[in-house]
Amino acid sequence: MSELFSFPNPVNDVAARVVAAGVVAMALVTIVFDARWLTLVLAYGFVARVLTGPTLSPLGRLATQVVVPRLSLPVRFVPGPPKRFAQGIGAAFTVTVAVLTYGFDRFDVGEVLLGVLLVPASLEAFAGYCVGCKVFGVLMRVGVIPESVCEECADITRRVGAAS
Secondary structure, three states: OOOOOOOOOOEEHHHHHHHHHHHHHHHHHHHHOOOOOHHHHHHHHHHHHHHHOOOOOHHHHHHHHHHHHHOOOOOOEEOHHHHHHHHHHHHHHHHHHHHHHHHOOOHHHHHHHHHHHHHHHHHHHHHOOOHHHHHHHHHHHOOOOOHHHOHHHHOHHHHHHHHO
């Protein structure tokens, strides 16, 4: 059971970007076509990825088992904890959108939040820039997140050595 509720570390950055592209596509379809039901799919996907990585996430499985193996891109591994944190932010946004949509009949406000979510998801998907990961790093530097959560993130010499 503990294996089910685990998050991969390290994470294939290519897979993370493919998942982000899927989130962008679903959020755009949700907004453009007034597909309110997709708010539930988005929320489920983020919560599933936070709890189990790609294991219980249809989008995560599609990315890791179908799309990425067919791409001829080099694998680039990045630390898992910041990616999990980023998924948690996405979960907070999309669960809020689902609650606004179905609990308060305020899909209009939910659409605004999805529009906001499109920015970091697009940055991740198309530029490889993880906003949640950057926030994670700042929170580590100011001591909100202990260094023990991600020793690789805390030790810059590992990243500098790996880059050269």
